Amino acid sequence: MLQTKRMINVATDVQSEGGLAFHPLDQFIVKPLFGDGPVGMFTVTNATLWMAIAILTIIAVFVLGSKGRAIVPTRVQSVAELMYSFVYKMVEDVTGKDGVKYFPYIMTLFVFILFANYLALLPMSFSTTSHIGVTAILGFGVFFAITALGFILHGASFLGLFWMKDAPLFLRPIIAVIEVISYFVRPVSHSIRLAGNILAGHAVLKVFATFAAVTLVSPLSVLGVVAIYGLEVIVAGIQAYVFTILTCVYLKDALHPAH
């Protein structure tokens, strides 16, 4: 109902302004799913809906897909196995054997980001991972968990991560300052990278789509939408991969702080 009202509004905007109405960011508005009330903490919103769809898709692929436990896998089961092996191998390669026990956490992050990114590419969907509120929780969550883990496992010697033993003595304090700054920038870049990529891609798609209303440039803009969409398909996978492998790299620092 709200959707139709908004569409009417956009239409009136176009008429009243006599030109194009660009609202590339409207797709990211969080709305209550039932009624028009304010968005409280526990309100069921479109963000909730698409996170729930992500959960259902993950269950469909990982639980229902592997139900047969087939030695010769079905298509869905082999997709699930492929993702499992991919992330497992990544965790093992980057963090070493002792990082494998954190594999379920990293797998959770990976599948959530991957499925949310791809579901966001469906028309009319809501991009949960384009919101800094979501990715910041992911990024800072990883940051705090890994920092805590580092101190729990290594105590104060975890701070050796910032103290380059192979650097000349007079350079060590300077490097330490740079290392500390870069360490604290990690969660920020970690979360903004994901949100920024998804946000920018979807906004550009919307802008191109708006141009499709102009007869003169519409073939070009449709081609543009197709091209950007293809790019976004790649970006959706790559961003999930990048987020996951950086998490592994940070985890490796916590497990083996000595350089």
Added chain:
Amino acid sequence: MATETVEHAASACVGPSGSAIGMPQLCADWIPNQIFWLLVTLAVIFFVLSRVALPRIASVLAERSGTITNDIAAAEDLKLKAQAAEAAYEKALADARTEAAKIVAEAKAEIQTELDAELAKADKVISEKTAESEVAIAEIRDGAVKSVTDVAKDTAGEIVAAFGGKADAKTVTAAVTARMKG
């Protein structure tokens, strides 16, 4: 328009026309909601993955690699068996060949000895027959000589008689014998 303004007054981030004011990502009103549902989502995904999906996939992968290893070992085993069977077959074939050669040689030797015996027997028979024949021929020849002598004596006696002579048997015999020798 008035109703819509009331409608969206609930949020500071949506304008009266229903469009976003600024970036929706930075709207502080919505962030607690997203954080809450994100944490719920992550908890559910983690629960589902760690309790159900990941152990199941791990067991399937382990089972598969086990099956593959077993199958490869079984194949290796069967290959060795096949090689052993082939070697046994080759050996049996070689044995059969030597056996056959031996049998052929034995048969040949047997036949040869039999043949030799038969030949010897035949030779003996032939020589016996030859000797007998020679004896018979000698007898016949002797007989013939005697007959010729008799006939010559008779003829000589008759011829002498025909000439009007009188020849006694003793003289005729001596004369004929002398002539015959000559």
